[in-house]
C-alpha cells in the first residue's frame with residue numbers, strides 16, 4: 001500500500017489544527033464552520049480532487065482519505081466540506097465539457113466556488129432512480145421543476161449539481177444532471193433541519209420553480225445522469241469512510257487520555273480490565289476500518305471499480321465510529337454525557353455517517369449485488 005503525500009498531509013494537519021479550536025462551538029451553535037472552511041481554502045484542500053491543470057492538488061485517493069480522516073478527527077463538520085467539494089468536483093472533472101471545466105474547476109480548486117450535490121428528494125433518498133423533479137426542453141434551455149431535499153451546503157453553494165428526470169417514463173435512463181448556478185431565476189433554497197450530528201453541515205431544500213437552465217449546463221449525457229451520480233457516490237462513500245474513521249479516532253483518543261488520567265478504586269482507569277479491554281477492542285476496530293478504507297482507496301488509484309469496496313469501507317467505518325464513540329462515552333461515565341465532551345459529539349457525528357451518502361442498508365445491498373448479481 002502506498003503512503004499519503006507528506007506535503008499534502010502537512011497542509012491537512014495545519015487545517016485540522018484551526019478546525020479543532022472551533023469544533024465544539026460549530027456543533028453547539030449549529031453553524032457553518034467558517035474558520036475550518038477558511039483553513040481548508042488557505043491550504044488549497046478544497047481542490048483535493050481537482051486535476052492539476054485546473055489548479056487543484058490532484059491527490060490520489062490514498063492521500064484524499066488520509067486528509068479527510070485528519071480533518072474529521074478535528075471537526076466533523078469541517079471535514080464534511082471536503083466530501084461536499086470532492087463529489088461534484090470529481091463529477092465535473094469526469095463528465096464536464098472543456099468549457100464547463102475551464103469555467104468552474106479553477107474556482108472550485110481555489111475554494112471560491114462552493115458546491116453541492118442534489119440527488120435526494122423528500123420521497124426518495126435510497127431509491128435514487130425514483131426522483132420526480134423534471135426538466136423539459138424549451139429551445140436552447142431546459143426548464144426545471146420540482147423539489148430536492150437534504151441538500152448539503154445548499155445555502156452556500158455557488159454551483160449545485162442537480163439530478164432531474166428528462167424522461168419521466170424511464171428510471172435509470174431518464175435522469176440528467178444539470179449544473180445550476182447560484183442566483184438562477186426560479187431556484188430557491190430553504191434552509192432546514194436541526195440535526196443530531198454534523199451540525200455544521202447546513203442542509204436545505206432546493207425548490208425548482210420554472211428554473212431555466214441553458215442546455216450547455218447539462219453535465220455529461222442527457223439520460224445518463226443517474227449512473228454519473230452513482231459513480232460519483234462511490235468516491236464520496238470512500239471519503240465518508242475516512243470521515244467516520246476520523247470521528248472514531250477523535251472519540252478513541254479522548255477515551256485513551258481520560259483512562260490514563262482518571263483514577264477509580266485507587267488505580268488508573270485503564271488498568272481496570274473492563275476499561276482496558278474496551279479500549280483495546282476500539283483500537284482493533286479502528287485499525288480494521290483504516291485498512292479497509294485504505295484498501296478501497298488503493299484499488300481506486302489502480303483504476304479498479306470500487307463500488308463494492310467503497311460500500312464495504314463506508315459500512316464498516318461508519319458502524320465502527322458509532323461503536324467506538326459509544327464505548328468512549330462509557331469510559332468517560334457521566335462526563336461523557338455532557339455537551340462539549342468530544343466523545344458525546346463524536347457519538348452524534350458518527351451516527352450521521354451511517355445514514356448520509358447511502359445508508360448502511362444501501363451499502364449492504366450494493367455488496368450483496370456484487371456477490372450474487374441483481375438476483
Ligand SMILES: CC(C)(COP(=O)(O)OP(=O)(O)OC[C@H]1O[C@@H](n2cnc3c(N)ncnc32)[C@H](O)[C@@H]1OP(=O)(O)O)[C@@H](O)C(=O)NCCC(=O)NCCSC(=O)CCS(=O)O
Pocket residue numbers: 116117118119120125126127128129150151152153172173226227228230231232233234307356357358359362365366
Ligand atoms: C439503490 C442503488 C444502489 C441502485 O438502485 P437501482 O437498482 O434503482 O439502480 P441500478 O439499476 O443498479 O443502476 C441504475 C443505473 O446506474 C448504473 N450504476 C449503478 N451503480 C453505479 C455505479 N456505482 N457507477 C456507475 N454506474 C452505476 C447501472 O449500471 C444502471 O445503468 P444502466 O441503466 O444499466 O445503464 C442506488 O439507487 C443507490 O445507491 N441509492 C442510494 C443513493 C444515495 O446514496 N443517496 C444519498 C446521497 S445523495 C444526495 O443527494 C446527497 C445530498 S447531500 O449533499 O447530503
